[in-house]
Amino acid sequence: MTDRSTRPTPAYGSRDPDALARRAGAQANPDRDQHFLVDDRVLDRLPAYLPEAADTSHLLEIGGGAGALTDRLLAHASDGTDDPATESPSGRVTVVERDPAFASFLRTEFSTAVETGALEVVEGDALDVSLPSFSACVANLPYGVSSAIAFRLLPTGRPLVLTFQAEFADRMVASAGESAYGRLSVSAQHYADVEIVERVPKEAFDPQPAVESAVVRCVPREPAYTVDDEAFFLRFVKALFTQRRKTVRNAIRNTAHISGLGAPEAVVEAAEESRLSQRPGDLSPTAFAALAQLASTHGVPEADPS
The missing domain is CATH 1.10.8 (Helicase, Ruva Protein; domain 3)
Structure with a gap:
């Protein structure tokens, strides 16, 4: 077996999702709402869905798993002072992971980023832990708690790129008079302009979920009306x-x-x-x-x- 300390460290953004899963030594467990995004093309696109002018100095990820998206976010994080001669991000990433095994793996796999302060791994439930003052969030949310997490994130007024079950995403973006329109539509659109930017097939995940998924971009803005309470x-x-x-x-x-x-x-x-x-x-x-x-x-x- 090759000593990890002697292997060249891959540049951020280039890690293979399947290789990460093998190194993690643990598989995603659908019974724990774990469906890891493993399609490189989708993973590469997710950070790019943030608005062009978005502040990427401190990116938040919910549910890091084996780190495929974490890797892309480290490559994308920037405070505007990146030196093209180096591969180190000038911004930082915080990832919240409730599974102790995956949290430990993330700290090991991205040990250099942890040591330099480019990455913080918060072990715990995203509904319970204190979230940092992040500048934007990109995440493949655990579907079972996606609504609760989304409505913890939306009031922060930060740009969000979140992967949901397609049916949930359709309800978020629905307009009055449409069958999918409901409480979720009004509440989400109260905080942001929401749009589906990509539909993601089951095959992009491991293990495959039972439903299709969709990526939603939420761009914060003040509503066109006023409410006192x-x-x-x-x-x-x-x-x-x-x-x-x-x-x-x-x-x-x-x-x-x-x-x-x-x-x-x-x-x-x-x-x-x-x-x-x-x-x-x-x-x-x-x-x-x-x-x-x-x-x-x-x-x-x-x-x-x-």
């Missing part, structure tokens, strides 16, 4: 979409226990008939915001019931 707005959207087949009038009346409205009937009386007769799935984010503002004025929302 963001938490209430998001709760109000959630509430009405639990009654998506009802009219907005009945949805407001039936979901006060979710939205926290103290006087739902007052909201119904104050709202325009044209809006009340629609279904929640027909309301644009701007229309939801206007209705939420009216509800917070006339409905006297109580403390968050959660």
Whole structure:
């Protein structure tokens, strides 16, 4: 066996995903929501989907696995002072990995980057650990918790390139009136312009998931409307979409226990008939915001019931 210390260290961005998996000595476990992206072409494209003007000085990755994407992010991380004569990134990468075996492997495989401060490996659940003040995030998210992680990342106001199940991605980007449009669409689009930039087949992963996947780019921006209470707005959207087949009038009346409205009937009386007769799935984010503002004025929302 070749002594690792005598092997030439490959330049960042050139490591083979299959070779990384072999060196890690452990396979991805679908029972633990592990489906590692192994297609070199897709891996190479992911960092490039960040907006052209994105700050890449501190990139965040959720779920590093055997490090195929970590390798590409190290090659992409830059604070604008990179010396083309060297192969070392001037920026840095933080990767969050909950599996102790893979976290340990990442520290070993990228030991030079760890020693120079170019890479930090945080072992733990991305829903529980303290996240750094990253400049952008590129990640192949664990699908079982992708929604929870996405809504931890979106409010940070940073560019995101995230891989999701295709059905989830379709709901994120859907517009009012489309069948996929729902709470997820309104909530995601409240924080950012979201678009699907690539669809990824099952064969790009190991082990293969049961569904197709898609890469979503989220570019942060202020919404085209104003809400005085963001938490209430998001709760109000959630509430009405639990009654998506009802009219907005009945949805407001039936979901006060979710939205926290103290006087739902007052909201119904104050709202325009044209809006009340629609279904929640027909309301644009701007229309939801206007209705939420009216509800917070006339409905006297109580403390968050959660």
